[in-house]
Amino acid sequence: MQFFNNSAFNKHEQVSFFYDQATGLKAIVAIHNTNLGPALGGCRMWDYASDEDALCDVLRLSQGMTYKAALAGLPLGGGKSVIIGDPKKIKSEVLMKSMGKAVESLGGKYIIAEDVGTSVEDMNQMSETCNHVSGLLKNNEGSGDPSPVTAHGVFVGIKSAVQYRLQREDLRGLKIALQGLGHVGFHLCELLHNEGANLFVTDVDQEKTNAAVEKFGATAVGLEEIYDVEADVFSPCALGAVINDETIKRLKVKIVAGASNNQLAEVRHGQMLAEYNILYAPDYAINVGGLISVYYEYAARYQGIEFSRENVFAHTDKLKATLENIFSYAEQHKISTSAAADIIAEKIFQH
Numbered sequence: 001m002q003f004f005n006n007s008a009f010n011k012h013e014q015v016s017f018f019y020d021q022a023t024g025l026k027a028i029v030a031i032h033n034t035n036l037g038p039a040l041g042g043c044r045m046w047d048y049a050s051d052e053d054a055l056c057d058v059l060r061l062s063q064g065m066t067y068k069a070a071l072a073g074l075p076l077g078g079g080k081s082v083i084i085g086d087p088k089k090i091k092s093e094v095l096m097k098s099m100g101k102a103v104e105s106l107g108g109k110y111i112i113a114e115d116v117g118t119s120v121e122d123m124n125q126m127s128e129t130c131n132h133v134s135g136l137l138k139n140n141e142g143s144g145d146p147s148p149v150t151a152h153g154v155f156v157g158i159k160s161a162v163q164y165r166l167q168r169e170d171l172r173g174l175k176i177a178l179q180g181l182g183h184v185g186f187h188l189c190e191l192l193h194n195e196g197a198n199l200f201v202t203d204v205d206q207e208k209t210n211a212a213v214e215k216f217g218a219t220a221v222g223l224e225e226i227y228d229v230e231a232d233v234f235s236p237c238a239l240g241a242v243i244n245d246e247t248i249k250r251l252k253v254k255i256v257a258g259a260s261n262n263q264l265a266e267v268r269h270g271q272m273l274a275e276y277n278i279l280y281a282p283d284y285a286i287n288v289g290g291l292i293s294v295y296y297e298y299a300a301r302y303q304g305i306e307f308s309r310e311n312v313f314a315h316t317d318k319l320k321a322t323l324e325n326i327f328s329y330a331e332q333h334k335i336s337t338s339a340a341a342d343i344i345a346e347k348i349f350q351h
Contacts, residue, residue, distance in 0.1 A: 006052075008059035014109070015059070018102040024090055025083065025098040028054060030062035031110055032078040035349050038108060039079025040134065040295060041065040042115025043099065043122075047086040058082045060240070060262050065291070068284040070348040071322055071341065072315075074295050077349075079110045087117040093125050100126035100133065108132050113146070113294040116182075116239075120145055134294035134301075146290030151187035153289030153316045154259045157281045158192070158233060160323040161255045165279040166232065172196035175231035177221075177253065180238030181208040184259045184287075188237060189216050202226045203238070233257055241265040243280075248272050257281035270338025274330075281323055282341040289316045 014031040031039045041062060048054040058080050066078025083099060085091075103112045103126070113135040114123050120137050127133040135146055158176070162168050174197050178185060181203040189199055189212050199218035202225070203209045212218045221229060227250040234253040236242045240262030248269065256263070256278055263283045264270055273280045293312050300307030330340035 006056065006059065008056045008063075010059070010063050012059060012062065014106075015055075016102075016106065018099075020098045020102075023092070023095045023098040024085070025095055025102070026085065027081060027083045027099055027102060028058045029081040029103065029106065029110055030058040030079060031106075032059075032062040033066040033349060034077035034109060036069060037075040037077055038111055038132075039065065039077040040069070040111040040113065040291065040298070041078060041080035042113045042135075042290075043081040043083060043118050044115040045083040045085065045087040045091065045117030047089075048082070048084055051084065054082050054084050064261055064284045066349055067342065067345040068288050068291055069295075070345040071285050072288040072292055073318070074292065076291075076295060080115075081110070081112060083117070091117075091122070096122045096125035097129045100128065100130035103132055104130040106132075111294075111298055113290075134298040136297070145183065146293040147183035148187050149289035149293040149312055149316055150184045150259060150287055151191060151289070152313060153292075153319050154184070154188050154235070154237075154257065154286050155191040155195075156317060156319045157286035157323055158235065158255070158257045159195075160320045161257045161279055161281045161327075162233070164324065164327045165255055170195065173198065174233065175200065175229070176233045176235055177226050177229040177231040178202075178218075178235045178237060179226045179242065179258070180236065180260065181205070181212055182237065184290075185235075185237035186212065188235065188259065189218065193217070200226070200229045200231060227251060229253075236260045236263050240283075243269050243273065245269075245272075248276055248278075251276070251278060253278060255279045255281070257286055258283070259287045261287065264338060267338070270336040273338075274336040279327070280337045282326065282338050284345075285322060285326060285341050286319065288319060292316050 016029045018027040061080035069076040177200045193216040201212045201218045230252040233255045236258035244265035299305040330337040
């Protein structure tokens with residue numbers, strides 16, 4: 001397995017591998033950059049096809065967190081962790097506590113939170129062996145599930161992109177193809193539905209698709225057919241790399257704006273979207289709400305900063321101005337929006 005020559009390795013400060021035979025823990029923590037502060041990022045638990053796939057995922061995700069924190073105006077660096085294994089089969093309290101011990105050994109350089117395959121309860125269990133956990137909810141204290149805030153940020157981002165590209169202030173009657181109905185995707189559906197958007201949805205879990213059809217009047221489409229829907233917006237809210245050579249050619253939309261991380265299979269696909277005249281709201285700019293939420297909770301616990309939902313949502317609303325800046329910069333310099341976002345973020349954290 002390649003490491004320093006891995007295509008996803010990009011000046012990462014630290015990558016740590018953890019194994020605990022007693023609990024079955026196999027985990028990787030990647031810390032990309034801490035120039036602005038400690039690395040904060042979620043813990044993904046996934047049954048990866050190979051250890052190399054897990055390594056590539058955590059490297060890409062951690063780098064994205066650096067850029068995300070910078071654009072969000074947070075005093076944080078970028079990090080991420082993965083636990084290798086099927087959460088439905090091997091997750092246990094002792095496994096989560098073992099992961100907590102692993103993170104504690106890093107001395108506060110990395111702050112862990114929930115992600116795909118982990119939950120608020122998992123974070124609560126990790127906090128029994130680790131002082132560097134966010135996204136907690138104990139005795140009704142803490143930020144809890146960050147999904148509603150993430151969804152709100154993506155909603156704000158979609159409206160910003162619609163205003164910029166379509167010159168419209170509202171979403172009423174617009175067609176939005178949404179891929180993935182997890183916690184964030186389902187919350188986003190509700191927000192879009194309440195704004196009068198027409199939804200086309202898909203998910204690997206048919207029950208979630210059925211629920212969206214019933215609750216929001218959405219139209220269900222197949223997993224592959226979602227790329228062929230004629231719509232105004234394509235909103236990827238599942239796993240990454242869904243924007244690639246094949247799918248871009250199939251998209252019949254004017255905007256791509258969604259919650260999933262690492263949507264572009266390769267960097268060049270940002271430019272490819274621009275060439276197809278599709279406005280892309282860079283993923284790490286638009287899905288920042290959850291990071292903002294867990295940061296405010298962590299800061300309240302350890303830095304004395306007041307935590308309130310109002311503060312979190314007000315900070316997330318600043319995403320509108322951030323995206324407008326990205327779109328304008330890209331247009332002015334005749335580059336892709338993904339390249340523009342990278343340049344703006346790098347100016348912030350590479351000091």
